[in-house]
Amino acid sequence: MIVRIMGEGQWKVEDCHFVELNKLDDELLAEMESGDGAGFRRTLGALLDAVRRFGAPLPDDSLEPSELILPSPDATLGEVKAMLSDDGLIPG
Template structure:
């Protein structure tokens, strides 16, 4: 799966990593629902850090279509809330 982190670029994530990312996505959703800015920021950074850790960075000149777009690390709760789908940021 090709994932774009807005403002950073694209990474390729293996299907074996999706469950871990979904767990972090669920924690992020809960933080958004609680409205706690500190917890939200922590969970957003944890999700993005994990994507960077498990993903293989694609070259900047790569033109692969992104299957998933994640917000930048400095996104607000409201911005991320607007990006949420029925199953969070990461489907599955």
């Protein structure tokens, strides 16, 4: 799957890594619902780091469509809430 981190670029992430990414997404959603700003910031960073660690970066000039778009590392809680679906940031 092609994952875009806003303001950074795209990574090709194999499907086998989405179990861990979904776990972080669930944590992020719970922290947002409880208003845990520090937890939100920590988990958002961990989620983005996992995408970078598991994924292979695509060249900057690549025009692949992103199947998943994640917020930038400095996104606010409100900005991320606006991006959420019922499943969080990552469907499934």
